[in-house]
Amino acid sequence: MFKRLNLKKLENIAKYCRYKSTDKSTKSTAEEKFRVETDTMGEVKVPFNKYYGAQTMRSKKNFPIGGKSERMPKPVVIAMGILKKAAAEVNKEFGLDAKISEAISKAADDVISGELYDKGHFPLVIWQTGSGTQTNMNCNEVISNRAIELMGGEMGSKKPVHPNDHVNKGQSSNDTFPAAVHISVGMELNNELLPSLAELTQGIKDKEKEFADIIKIGRTHLMDAVPLTLGQEFSGYRQQLCNSMTRINACLPRVYELALGGTAVGTGLNARKGFAEKAAARIAELTCLPFKTAPNFFEALAARDAMVEVHGVLNTTAVSLMKIANDIRLLGSGPRCGLGELILPENEPGSSIMPGKVNPTQCESLTMICAQVMGNHVAVTVGGSNGHFELNVFKPVIVSNVLRSIRLLSDGCRTFNKNCLKGIKANKARIEELMKNSLMLVTALNPHIGYDKAALIAKTAHKNGTTLKEEAIKAGVSEADFKKWVDPKLMLGPK
Known part of the structure; x- marks a missing residue:
């Protein structure tokens, strides 16, 4: 009896929630004309x-x-x-x-x-x-x-x-809707995503220049590695985004191909000769984008390969942004017990229980966006693979996910650039402290004393809690040679 009463109560709550969730502007059938x-x-x-x-x-x-x-x-x-x-x-x-x-x-x-x-x-x-x-x-x-x-x-x-x-x-839903898919995606890529990526790329380029002379320790496998400049590190982020824009532009020619004129199954039944080409030309005029008639209507109706390709690029862009955002939040971890090489903008309080805590929220937001885009890619891939015979019937879910990914990435890039990237500062004291303590500077000794002897010096210093310099001198390297050979400024590129 108790369980039945609870069940009834839950049913009533569910009904109430459904009622409350309806549009307030909706009227009953009796009231609506x-x-x-x-x-x-x-x-x-x-x-x-x-x-x-x-x-x-x-x-x-x-x-x-x-x-x-x-x-x-x-x-x-x-x-x-x-x-x-x-x-x-x-x-x-x-x-x-x-x-x-x-x-x-x-x-x-x-x-x-x-x-x-x-x-x-x-x-x-x-x-x-x-x-x-x-x-x-x-x-x-x-x-x-x-x-x-x-x-x-x-x-x-x-x-x-x-x-x-x-x-x-002269049209069919089977050619108009896929054409609208391509038009909408082409417009959103050009008007939203490419500009936002360009803005973020420029923001990273500005930081690359600002940080050009700051030498820091590199990290591979999350472990200490040889030095590089903070500017060089940011140049890698810039190149990732440049590559993303190149990929988008590379797939746009397939987006510009329109199915309009193929009508029901791709034969063009009930359309007039020349209609497809003239309509595509007019669409190009209205959008200021180079839309044209698809070279093969049967492919344009039955397959959604262009959208899968586009979202593949969006997925790759999300992968790049995930890497960038994660690096920045890890480099900004702290302020006292983390890496602390970057000082991130403090935008809002970070905790309801820990006073004074500030979190890398812009990085977190961007990485969640990236996760969503990666999930969307699965839906687009499944949808694209389900074209049967002369028609793909997953188009609404495909285009909705593609457009959502474009919107999320566009907004995410702009927000991250404005509210995080532009305000990032280098913590020079912390960067110098970490670099001086790194054992991987020993790599500079390789050409002079050999890999095995250099490795022994590094291991001994780590075991004894001493410096590389101390152990190198014990191993027979003069102080003058150590100072000359182990100079981070000389370790930033090939000789």
Whole structure:
């Protein structure tokens, strides 16, 4: 009885939580006004103040998964708007009524602005059909009804602008959605990730210059090694990020290839000759990016290799950033009982129980981002490997993960640069102390007394708690020779 009562209580709590988690703006069916729209399956009630129609409403009801946080990403919807605008303008050349073309183009501008997305006209989640058909129809319906409104017609009438016959003219979800995937990813890589990586790279380059003359002990296997400058250490970080930007630019040509024009299975059925090339050219104009028609529509519909390639680069970038952030937080460990070679900015209190404690929070944030991106790569890889015959039906989960990784990396790089990297200082006293105590300076004796004798000197110094100099002199090296040979400034490069 006790267990049953607890179970009932838990059920009530769950119901309460579900109720509280719903959008406050949502009204009951009795309070909300509807209009009736139709599709090939019959009539559907649609909120009177929304531009979407029957197919969107069906998807909304059939896939109530995850809530607003799982909506189709905004960049995809904006990309669909760009695509529909370009298609309408090109279709005008192939006989689409000029007034309808203009109305579609203007309605698409409202989609491109992001305003309609923000106002809830694109409610669908990524957990829908794997082809993205419902998001394509969401866009078709919104543009159709908005265009009808602009032309003075009645929303939901499909007159004078039909969502399929006019907005989707010469298209299929199977070519529009993958095209939108490429457009959105291409735009986000160019407008967000590459600039943020460039900013972080410049920040590291500035530190590389600032730390150019600070000699410190190197570490391999987490153990003491031979010296290098702090600037040289940071130059490695800079090169990692330069390589990341090179990799991104190297994969962009495949991102710029658009499936638009392949229609249902890649044959181009129901599209006009020249439509694909003209539409791609117009998309390139609208985005200021070199989008073009894919060389093979069958690959462009059935495979998502370009997105897997892109996320492979994002994954590699995350690996690089993880290394950089971990190095910086370890070098900044302390302040008294750690390595303490770097002094990191103190941004906020670090503990609710230990007064005065400050933590490397920017490093922690960036490494968590990197972990998430690495996890996203698994989802993208699985999705990309599941193209069957003429179509891949994992596109929404692929693009959502790619875009999320781009956003996280972009924001993470900017935040890390602004709130951590720029404020880093070198703890010169600590760096000098650690370097002087290192036994690995003995490496400089190798060319003069041989590896075995140098190793014996280092081991003896470690065992006896003495200095290298003391043990070297005992082994027959003169004080003058030791001073001349064991000079960290002469150990920073080849002779």
